Amino acid sequence: MIRPISRRTALTGLAAVSAATLLSACSDSSEEAKATAKPAEPAAASGQAATPAATVQPPPSQGTADMAKLLEAGPLPEMVLGKAEAPVTIVEYASMTCPHCARFHETTLPELTKKYIDTGKVRLLYREFAFDPLAEAGFMLARCSKDNYFPMVDVLFKQQQTWAASQNPKDALLQIARLAGFTQESFEACLTDQKLLDDIRAVRARGEKDFAVDSTPTFFINGKLYKGAMSIEEMSAIIDGML
Incomplete structure (x- = not known):
């Protein structure tokens, strides 16, 4: 259920969020979860020597989801890369302020x-x-970028340390948005779009309720669940077994 919020929450809320909280926000943000949950770790243990690609074993799946239900239309139009007839479909849930998500998008996604x-x-x-x-504000700006959704997401992830750790995240986001063609007026109009904010929150609510997503990044690869920022070798080991 989406809780009622004021019209300017996404805009005025930027100044109220601590940078320290944002940069660790790869797990549920509820008060109970804050005390117990940890960020989703990469599938491979950090500090461990890289395994040659030829010997990488696919990480174990952590569950499954019904693909028909997973692919049902949600509250927002799907943002898609690739062809509809591709034999493998990956559904990724990510948060704009999650460092593991940024690492995946900078290193593995290309x-x-x-x-x-x-x-x-x-x-x-x-x-x-x-x-x-x-994170909501970042996604709203990406959605307002329309055909430039993925380039905007890419820029926000690459510059995550700049704006997410800023003492004035609103101004930092505005500077990035200006480079993408936003004016002060269109920037504020985007971040005060109540329906867009509600829809973005509904995407998360659906992920939690229907597919038990509780950390980011979370991937469903042909319905199999994997958590954490996997390397290209790990993803290849999974995908190649499905082709």
Whole structure:
């Protein structure tokens, strides 16, 4: 259920969120979860020597979801990379302020795109799972970018440390938005769009309720559940077994 909020929550809420909280926001943001939940870790243990691609074993799936239900239309139009007829479909839930998500999008996604998406083997559906007001604002700006949704997401992830850790995140986001063609007026109009904010929150609510998503990034690969920012070698080991 989406709780009632004031019209300017996404805009005025930017100043109220601490940078320290944002940069660890890869798990549920409820008070109870804050005390117990940890950020979703990469599938491979950090600090462990990289395994040659030829010997990488696919990480174990952590559950399954019904693909028909997973692909049902949600509150917002799907943001998709790849061809509809691709044999492998990946549904990714991510938060704009999650450092693990940023790492995946900077390191793994370019290789995934080149190796599988551009070659017609994989279709990626990207869904917003915003843990905090600043992540909501980032996603709202991406949605307001329309055809430039993915370039905007890419820029926001690459510059995550700049705006998410800023003492004045509103101004930091505005500077990035201006480079994408926003004016002061269109920036504020976007961030005060009540329906858009409600819809972005509904995407997260559906992920939680219907598919038990509780951390980011979370991936469903042909219905199999995987949590954490996987490497291209790990994703290849999963995908190749499905082709």
